[in-house]
Amino acid sequence: MSKILAEVLAANSDYAAGFGDKANLPMPPGRHFAILTCMDARLDPAKCAGLSEGDAHVIRNAGGRASDDAIRSLVISYKLLGTRECFVIHHTNCGMETFTDDIMRGLLASSLRTASVDASGWHDSGEGPGSTEGNYIDWLTFSDNAKSVVEDVQRIKAHPLVPGDIPVYGYIYDCKTGKLVEVPEATQAGKAD
Numbered sequence: 001m002s003k004i005l006a007e008v009l010a011a012n013s014d015y016a017a018g019f020g021d022k023a024n025l026p027m028p029p030g031r032h033f034a035i036l037t038c039m040d041a042r043l044d045p046a047k048c049a050g051l052s053e054g055d056a057h058v059i060r061n062a063g064g065r066a067s068d069d070a071i072r073s074l075v076i077s078y079k080l081l082g083t084r085e086c087f088v089i090h091h092t093n094c095g096m097e098t099f100t101d102d103i104m105r106g107l108l109a110s111s112l113r114t115a116s117v118d119a120s121g122w123h124d125s126g127e128g129p130g131s132t133e134g135n136y137i138d139w140l141t142f143s144d145n146a147k148s149v150v151e152d153v154q155r156i157k158a159h160p161l162v163p164g165d166i167p168v169y170g171y172i173y174d175c176k177t178g179k180l181v182e183v184p185e186a187t188q189a190g191k192a193d
């Protein structure tokens with residue numbers, strides 16, 4: 001068994017042993033809100049936003065982008081499970097600022113090995129084969145973090161399947177301090193009608 005697999009199963013066994021009254025939580029989030037955020041390992045929404053099991057929906061992807069699939073989840077979240085507010089939370093030092101579609105596509109075309117990064121950018125080991133399938137994916141990278149939060153809030157707000165009375169708040173989590181810093185232009189764009 002891999003070391004990680006053993007560690008995860010042991011941790012889960014401890015967790016389940018103290019599960020107690022969480023057995024009867026209802027499916028709809030008790031605090032009626034959703035968070036769309038990045039998958040970055042340094043950002044733990046439960047801790048930085050004070051969530052317990054059953055509180056909120058957390059939708060995560062690379063960058064915390066308002067992709068079609070993130071919107072699919074948000075629509076299910078309000079339409080079927082009653083959430084009434086939404087946060088878009090990106091973070092400082094996001095990996096999505098370090099590459100472009102062209103760079104990612106080139107790395108994948110070169111090989112499927114893990115690439116390395118240094119001051120001059122991303123480099124591939126070149127131990128192919130790679131694949132050109134990456135050319136068909138929009139990697140949703142960005143170069144201006146605050147602007148990307150505004151764009152994602154705007155996309156959610158403008159979506160025909162999202163009702164206008166749901167406010168969408170825009171924030172950037174600071175990986176150095178643990179603080180959520182508002183992007184005022186995003187929150188302004190996300191105001192409920």
Ligand SMILES: [Zn+2]
Pocket residue numbers: 038039040062063064091093094095096
């Ligand atoms: Zn990130």
